[in-house]
Amino acid sequence: EAGVAQSPRYKIIEKRQSVAFWCNPISGHATLYWYQQILGQGPKLLIQFQNNGVVDDSQLPKDRFSAERLKGVDSTLKIQPAKLEDSAVYLCASSSIRGAHTEAFFGQGTRLTVV
């Protein structure tokens, strides 16, 4: 079974530029999460999708971050414009049903450095 795929693995951009991350969850997984993990901290939930609908985006900085999950499969997370404090690893995870009952599988993450 293929795992959660993310790209790119690494990205370096200057502040005020825009960047996009892509996630392909495990086939058939309805729930998709985007987390931001700053070095030395736990993953912070940015947004959770159930199929192509948003379940929770209360911690997503909506003035600069946006995410979509078209057709309930792949998802993209965009930052525009980026700030220095956005430097982090962005993790995508998926689970087969709504998160409470089953494990979430994580991708390798995208390491973003904003300079």
Next chain:
Amino acid sequence: QQPVQSPQAVILREGEDAVINCSSSKALYSVHWYRQKHGEAPVFLMILLKGGEQKGHEKISASFNEKKQQSSLYLTASQLSYSGTYFCGTVRNNNDMRFGAGTRLTVKP
């Protein structure tokens, strides 16, 4: 809304035991435990649903006290491979999963 983990860090010798705690101020539906090694993605260890159950996986087990909104992870006879950062993920009735700040476990020979 993030759960609180303790301790922040633990250093053990091989064969020693450790307990990692996770608590929440909100009512929980379930608790997940993950381990993350440096530069890698978090890997699932176990999930505990409300009901005060205890689960085990080899020499790693966990308990969940629903009334106290607390969970504990027990590592018995630790091995070098247990080193990493352990995160608890708590799920409330709205099904979003929030993680604690993590507990860094180092097992030395």
